[in-house]
Amino acid sequence: MTTTTAASRLCLACGMCCNGVLFRDVELQPGDDADALKKLGLPVRSVRRGDGVIAKAPQPCAALCEDNRCRIYEDRPTRCRQFECLLLTAVVSGEVEADAAMKTIRQARLRADKVLRLLRQSGDADEHRPLSQRFNRTRRRFEGGGFDDDAVEAFADLTLAVHSLNLLLSAKFYSGD
Numbered sequence: 001m002t003t004t005t006a007a008s009r010l011c012l013a014c015g016m017c018c019n020g021v022l023f024r025d026v027e028l029q030p031g032d033d034a035d036a037l038k039k040l041g042l043p044v045r046s047v048r049r050g051d052g053v054i055a056k057a058p059q060p061c062a063a064l065c066e067d068n069r070c071r072i073y074e075d076r077p078t079r080c081r082q083f084e085c086l087l088l089t090a091v092v093s094g095e096v097e098a099d100a101a102m103k104t105i106r107q108a109r110l111r112a113d114k115v116l117r118l119l120r121q122s123g124d125a126d127e128h129r130p131l132s133q134r135f136n137r138t139r140r141r142f143e144g145g146g147f148d149d150d151a152v153e154a155f156a157d158l159t160l161a162v163h164s165l166n167l168l169l170s171a172k173f174y175s176g177d
């Protein structure tokens with residue numbers, strides 16, 4: 001299967017490399033035009049790294065549509081053009097059947113949805129932040145103590161759900177940091 005054919009089926013059912021589940025942001029590369037991307041609606045911001053400054057667009061991405069299409073596909077940043085997850089690569093190489101990959105995507109989306117639901121239940125409804133940031137913030141809040149038994153139980157469920165999601169993501173989608 002070609003990358004284009006596989007991507008048109010899998011990526012439109014997934015969206016997790018753009019919606020804040022896999023990544024916190026998209027780091028711009030040399031050649032990316034930050035001003036042009038800002039004009040297209042990406043809230044690019046500059047952050048210090050070591051002695052230099054880098055530009056990033058936060059996730060969930062402002063260009064991601066409801067149907068998982070990229071609103072600025074033709075003009076998307078370099079990293080977005082380059083990234084192919086492990087699952088897509090495995091389908092393109094013939095190592096994994098497309099139907100099996102779709103099943104894995106459904107499973108991951110269900111796990112991500114569970115994490116999102118438990119985050120809301122644990123008091124974090126900030127849907128515009130990446131999932132890992134929301135979980136870390138919630139964890140720090142709970143480490144401060146002062147919660148009743150129901151809240152602590154919801155947080156325990158959330159911790160397990162995040163672990164279960166991360167196991168699947170690192171095994172099937174992206175093994176990087």
Ligand code: SF4
Nearest residue numbers: 018061063064070080
């Ligand atoms: S610019 Fe497009 S491809 Fe890149 S993260 Fe945003 S929605 Fe995804």
